[in-house]
Amino acid sequence: KNQVEQSPQSLIILEGKNCTLQCNYTVSPFSNLRWYKQDTGRGPVSLTIMTFSENTKSNGRYTATLDADTKQSSLHITASQLSDSASYICVVSARQAGTALIFGKGTTLSVSS
Amino acid sequence: IAGITQAPTSQILAAGRRMTLRCTQDMRHNAMYWYRQDLGLGLRLIHYSNTAGTTGKGEVPDGYSVSRANTDDFPLTLASAVPSQTSVYFCASSGGADTGELFFGEGSRLTVL
Numbered sequence: 001k002n003q004v005e006q007s008p009q010s011l012i013i014l015e016g017k018n019c020t021l022q023c024n025y026t027v028s029p030f031s032n033l034r035w036y037k038q039d040t041g042r043g044p045v046s047l048t049i050m051t052f053s054e055n056t057k058s059n060g061r062y063t064a065t066l067d068a069d070t071k072q073s074s075l076h077i078t079a080s081q082l083s084d085s086a087s088y089i090c091v092v093s094a095r096q097a098g099t100a101l102i103f104g105k106g107t108t109l110s111v112s113s
Numbered sequence: 114i115a116g117i118t119q120a121p122t123s124q125i126l127a128a129g130r131r132m133t134l135r136c137t138q139d140m141r142h143n144a145m146y147w148y149r150q151d152l153g154l155g156l157r158l159i160h161y162s163n164t165a166g167t168t169g170k171g172e173v174p175d176g177y178s179v180s181r182a183n184t185d186d187f188p189l190t191l192a193s194a195v196p197s198q199t200s201v202y203f204c205a206s207s208g209g210a211d212t213g214e215l216f217f218g219e220g221s222r223l224t225v226l
Contacts, residue, residue, distance in 0.1 A: 034214075034215070036215075041220075042219055042220070043117075043203055043205075043217030043218050043219045043220055044156075044203075044215075044217050045217070046214050046215065046216075049214060089155070089156070091215075101158070101215070103155050103156045103157075104155065105153070105154065105155035106155055
C-alpha cells in the first residue's frame with residue numbers, strides 16, 4: 001500500500017535555531033516528492049518539488065533532500081523565524097493513471113521567541 | 114491575482130440539508146481536486162477531475178458529488194449533509210495530473226449540526 005509517514009508529529013524550537021523534518025514513503029512507482037507549508041487557517045503552499053534524479057533542492061531557508069534508494073526525504077529549515085510556525089506536509093506522487101498524490105499527515109512546527 | 118477562489122469561507126449547516134461548495138480557478142489548469150482535512154488525518158482526496166468533462170472518485174467520495182462543466186469551475190455538492198462531514202474543505206488545481214505544482218484555495222470550513 002502506498003504510504004507517506006512524517007516525523008516528528010510536532011516540534012517546538014527557539015527562534016534562530018535549525019530543524020529537520022523527516023518523510024518516509026513506500027510509494028511505487030515514484031514520480032516526485034513535494035513539501036508544502038500550511039499556515040494556520042490557510043491552504044497549503046508549495047515549497048519544493050523533487051523528481052527521482054534530484055538529491056537536494058532549496059527555497060530560501062528551506063532545503064529539501066531526497067534519497068530515492070532508501071525512500072526518505074527531509075526538510076531542513078535554517079535560522080528559523082516565528083513565521084516558520086506552520087504545518088509541513090510531505091506529498092509523494094505515484095506514476096499511475098488518474099490522481100496519484102499520497103499525503104503525509106504533516107509535522108506541526110512551533111517557533112518560539 | 115491569479116489563483117483559486119473558494120466559497121463560502123465558512124458555513125454552519127443543519128443535518129439533512131443540501132450544500133454546494135464552490136471552487137473557481139483562473140490559471141487554466143486541467144486538473145482540479147477536492148480534499149477534506151481533519152485533525153489527525155491530514156488531507157484526504159474526495160473527488161478529482163483531470164480535465165473538463167471528466168471526474169473521478171478519490172479516497173473518501175461517499176456522500177459527495179462533483180461536476181466539471183468547464184475548465185474553471187469545480188463545485189462540490191453534499192446532497193444530504195451529515196455531522197461526519199464537518200471538516201475543512203480545500204479545492205486545488207494543477208497543470209498536470211501528477212507532475213504539476215498543486216495550488217490550493219484557502220479552504221471552506223463546514224460545520225454540520
